[in-house]
Amino acid sequence: MAFGDLVGQKDIKDRLHAMFAGEPAQSFLITGAPGIGKRTFGRELAKALLCEDASSDGACGKCPSCTYFDAGTHPDIRTFEAQKGKKTIRIEDLRSGLISDIAVNPQISARKVYMIDADKLADVSQNLLLKSLEEPPKGVEFILTCSDPSKLLGTILSRVTTLQLQPYSSDEVMKILKDSGKCGDDETKIRFCADFSAGIPGKALSLADDEDFASEREHIFDMVMRMPRMSVTDILTDEAEYWNGNSDKVDELLQLLQWTLGDVAMLLASPDKGVLKNGDKKEEIKRFISDVRGLTLINVSNAVNAVTDFAKGLKVNISYDAACCSMLLKIHKELAR
Known part of the structure; x- marks a missing residue:
């Protein structure tokens, strides 16, 4: 896979094209939110740096080096991550796998690459790494990935070329x-x-891949559709129990709830226009609107405000149980016309 085959991140790919048209930097820091693809971009960059016939678009994908890389058997790349159950990379691993190895010539490529999960570097490990970043031997490349660069030493940040991935x-x-x-x-x-x-x-x-997420989506959507037929007792027992039992997923639940209410508002305002978040449930939402006589955009807006107020309250240590019940009762008041 060449840089051009990677989805999105045009600005980053343009920078890499320019770098590989000449001599690439020796130390890179790839930043961005967790899950945004730092490791994917890092590995493609590493593959290009090790490739025997790299172009401005990265690795050729055909040479022996690329073949070894794809098979996971390339001898000139070292990856440093925290061991399972550990919060940081062991300093012993850095000493043996990097500090003692850095002066050894590459085996099959013109370069050696060290990939490091910099989020897992303790301060003492950062200081150890800094010595190698200051004056890396010729042919040695560093690729650091990090979700929070503010936790890295300023001296490390000053010695790397930063590639910041943006949301897709x-x-x-x-x-x-x-x-x-x-x-x-x-x-x-x-x-x-x-x-x-x-x-x-x-x-x-x-x-x-998350079957629980699919179940959560169905539950929240169904809750809104059933709200006009619910009693206060239903809300303070069954629904409150569900929300309390899933408090660790409250952010997801609130977003699902806002999306469902938003779809109701959209169909109320423009029945035949707009793209719904729950596009597969358009007819159910239409029936809901038809069944709830007198439902207005103000009612739905008030329900959305109740969700927003609860979300804000979670940030200032309110009582989860009480605030959650209050939100559900406010939504019920607006939708049970």
């Missing part, structure tokens, strides 16, 4: 999902996961 468009995430095959031909699921991911492919791919 919904269409770009949809392409990544389609290419993965995780959603099959289910266009509705592909669109929903892409939109919900906020431009983070890793999140979209995770949602596509």
Whole structure:
């Protein structure tokens, strides 16, 4: 795969094209939100740096070096990540796998590449790495990935070429999902996961595999559709129990709730226009609007405000149980006409 085959990130790819038209930098830092694809870009960059016939578009994909890289057996790349269950990379691993290895000539390529998960570097490890970054031997390349560069030493930041990945468009995430095959031909699921991911492919791919997420979506949508027929007792027992039992996923639930209410508002305002988040449930929403006599945009707006107020309250240590019940009761008041 060449740089041009990677989805999105045009500015970054343009910079890489320019670099590989000449002599690439020796130290890179790839930044961006968790799940945005730092490791994917880092590996493609590493492959290009090791390639025997690289062009401005990156690795050729055909030479022996590329073949070894794709097979995971290339001897000239070292990857440093925290071991399972550990918060940081062991300094012993850096000493033995990097400091003691850096002066050894590459075996089959003209360069050696060290890929490091910099989010997992303790301060002492950063200081150890800094010595190698200051004066790397010829042919040695560093690729650091980091979600929060503010935790890195300023002296490290000053010695690397930073490539900051930006959130993807919904269409770009949809392409990544389609290419993965995780959603099959289910266009509705592909669109929903892409939109919900906020431009983070890793999140979209995770949602596509998450059966609990599909269940959450159905529950929240069904809750809104049933709200006019619910009693206060239903809300304070069954629904409150569901929300309390899923408090660790409250951010997802609130977004799903806002999307469902937003779809109701959109169809109220323009029955035949607009693209719904829950596009596969348009007819159900239309029936809901028809059944709830006197429902207005003001009612739905007030319900959305209740969701927003609850979300804001979570940031200032309110009582989760009480605030959640209050939100549900306010929504019920607006929708149970």
